[in-house]
Amino acid sequence: MTSPARPGTFVLVIATGGTIACTTDPATGARTPTLSAAELVTACGTTDEVRVYDATSLDSSSMTLADVDHLISLVHSALADVSVSGIVVTHGTDSMADTALALDLVHSDPRPVVLTGAQVPSDHPRADGPANLLHAITLAADPLSRGQGVMVSFGGDTLAARGAFKDDTSASRAFSLSAPMTLPRPRPVSPAPLADVCVPIVRAWPGAGSELIDAVASLGPAGIVVEALGAGNVSEGMGAALRRVLGGGTPVVISTSVPHGEVAFDYGGAGGGNTLGKLGAIPAGWLRAGQARIALATALATGSDPRALLGV
Known part of the structure; x- marks a missing residue:
């Protein structure tokens, strides 16, 4: 070069x-x-x-x-x-x-x-x-x-x-x-190695149990991204497992499998976004699961606020 x-x-x-x-x-x-x-x-x-x-x-x-x-x-x-x-x-x-x-x-x-x-x-x-x-x-x-x-x-x-x-x-x-407009860019952070930051993505489905979240949590990830349903909701069983993960201090970001639109923590119930948000889960905003994973990994690697890099 x-x-x-x-x-x-x-x-x-x-x-x-x-x-x-x-x-x-x-x-x-x-x-x-x-x-x-x-x-x-x-x-x-x-x-x-x-x-x-x-x-x-x-x-x-x-x-x-x-x-x-x-x-x-x-x-x-x-x-x-x-x-x-x-x-x-x-x-x-x-x-x-x-x-x-x-x-x-x-x-x-x-x-x-x-x-x-x-x-x-x-x-x-x-x-x-x-x-x-x-x-x-x-x-x-x-x-x-x-x-x-x-x-x-x-x-x-x-x-x-x-x-x-x-x-x-x-x-x-x-x-x-995913958004109807160009999203504002957060202030850039200094690069830090991402290679050792383990942030898996777990896909939700209707009626899912707790087993998959429990299995992923047992691996000791740095954080977890959930590709939820709708505006950011999961089943009761998956919600109960996420409660345990959040209680243990592991960051959880909730995205969605819906192509367009913003994650909104509106719904109650054991797996509702409103409930998960009150327990500490972070909405992905307009980012889909792949980009939410990158934002969370970058935040963890650089010691930054995940909300800032997610844009929420």
């Missing part, structure tokens, strides 16, 4: 794998990431000045918090170079929104960081990766993108990292925001 003398002269593209870098095995039909950052940039046809860096080559469903730590370190190191006008991260779609928020929570530089990827592999007749990458590079190079934090550029849409989630398994416009 060597730099020229003039400030703000190039966009850095950091590749991490994902469908955008995939080719298809003709024998099995399996997609695996094989293309380098340089090959991706060449295919997109950009006329902007670009430098490239290959960070890793993963299906993003395998992206660990250690991988996220590495990416955060790369981005911060790159932004120490005044020649960088912006950064593009190519990334798989499965965990793109989670990584975007992890980067955004510690992003204090005005220069943009833009994540993009693809829904179909590079050797598909209608590959969407080149157009997505071209748009992302253009966005990262644009001075008007300064001060907007980390963004997701995909299918012609430009979305803030906070509140973003993947809402379609195959459509070219794969991402949406």
Whole structure:
């Protein structure tokens, strides 16, 4: 990542794998990431000045918090170079929104960081990766993108990292925001390692018992995120287990499996959000479970108030 003398002269593209870098095995039909950052940039046809860096080559469903730590370190190191006008991260779609928020929570530089990827592999007749990458590079190079934090550029849409989630398994416009507006960004915190912060996600379902929460709690997690029903409610059995977890001092954040809308602690009963909130559970606000996990892990790693990073 060597730099020229003039400030703000190039966009850095950091590749991490994902469908955008995939080719298809003709024998099995399996997609695996094989293309380098340089090959991706060449295919997109950009006329902007670009430098490239290959960070890793993963299906993003395998992206660990250690991988996220590495990416955060790369981005911060790159932004120490005044020649960088912006950064593009190519990334798989499965965990793109989670990584975007992890980067955004510690992003204090005005220069943009833009994540993009693809829904179909590079050797598909209608590959969407080149157009997505071209748009992302253009966005990262644009001075008007300064001060907007980390963004997701995909299918012609430009979305803030906070509140973003993947809402379609195959459509070219794969991402949406859970809120009807752009959410305010909390004050960025200094990076701290996330790799050893264990925050599992537990999915609620109607009539669930206590067993799953009890089993997860027995592992000694740093915190738990519950993907609840509706506006933030779980069954009586799961609520009773969460009461025990909260009584033991483990942070619990309540998100929801509903795609859009805010978590609201309105309902009573053993598993109602109102009851859980009074016991110390924290609502995820507009964040879905994946991003709530990232916010809670970042808060625990940095000694920050989880409510501040969740935006509630």
